[in-house]
Amino acid sequence: MSDPKRVDLAEVSWAFGASETGKRERDEDYVACDEFGSVRVGVICDGMGGGQSGELASEIAARVFITGVRRIVGELGNSWPDDEARHEAYAEVIGHCHDSVGGISEVGDSGTTLTAVVATFDEGGSPSIDLVHIGDSRCYRVLDGRADLLTNDHSVTGDMVRAGYIQMHEIEETSGKNTLTKNIGDEGSSKADVSTISSEGGSFLLCCDGVWGPLHGVSGLWLTDSDFCSQEMAVGMVEKAIERGSSDNCSVLIVDLGP
Numbered sequence: 001m002s003d004p005k006r007v008d009l010a011e012v013s014w015a016f017g018a019s020e021t022g023k024r025e026r027d028e029d030y031v032a033c034d035e036f037g038s039v040r041v042g043v044i045c046d047g048m049g050g051g052q053s054g055e056l057a058s059e060i061a062a063r064v065f066i067t068g069v070r071r072i073v074g075e076l077g078n079s080w081p082d083d084e085a086r087h088e089a090y091a092e093v094i095g096h097c098h099d100s101v102g103g104i105s106e107v108g109d110s111g112t113t114l115t116a117v118v119a120t121f122d123e124g125g126s127p128s129i130d131l132v133h134i135g136d137s138r139c140y141r142v143l144d145g146r147a148d149l150l151t152n153d154h155s156v157t158g159d160m161v162r163a164g165y166i167q168m169h170e171i172e173e174t175s176g177k178n179t180l181t182k183n184i185g186d187e188g189s190s191k192a193d194v195s196t197i198s199s200e201g202g203s204f205l206l207c208c209d210g211v212w213g214p215l216h217g218v219s220g221l222w223l224t225d226s227d228f229c230s231q232e233m234a235v236g237m238v239e240k241a242i243e244r245g246s247s248d249n250c251s252v253l254i255v256d257l258g259p
Contacts, residue, residue: 008032018234019251028054029251032062042255043116046208053110061097068093087194101185111185113137126199134192135183143202147221154182204255210248211241229256
């Protein structure tokens, strides 16, 4: 049974999520989404630091990010600025996430990944889709039964993949897979990757390394046979990751950006 305390879908109709503790003592992942006006936000965070610090870091970062986007929308209405100005606004929100996670250091070293989709719907048009990402949680676009990875892992093994030393499916068996090079709460308050992607259809799958690790094989990411945009799909992917031996918390957020 997915932990409802770690998944906040805000009763929206376009998102489906699940999170399981798995073999860990506590669930340090957090899944959240919200919508305001014509803007939809979905975010997944994978906390680190052990015990309460990881739990707090992931939840605080997710909530601060959503609150930050809500503030931007409130200040600008639904008339978002151009890409450059909008990306700068996200960078400011990420800075607030760093500050907020750094403020819980009294419970031990803490940090978290953060991967988010922000979609803005214009009347009668396709949505504008922004990705904001730091760490090694991932965002895939799922279209026609295929999952295409849209984010880069900020990790030792992610660097190895980009350098051509290993293949994507070899990460799970490679030393350094759990060593991040950037995360929310790190010493340098690292910048997130921010990009605007094409609205070519499909939906989006956000997941932590506890899911993509055992499910991303030679042929790509394993997907269930269920209707993709469904709670059954989210639960099924979490269950499959655990079945395949994931040693981490397992969390999935599916974001349907259809009309």
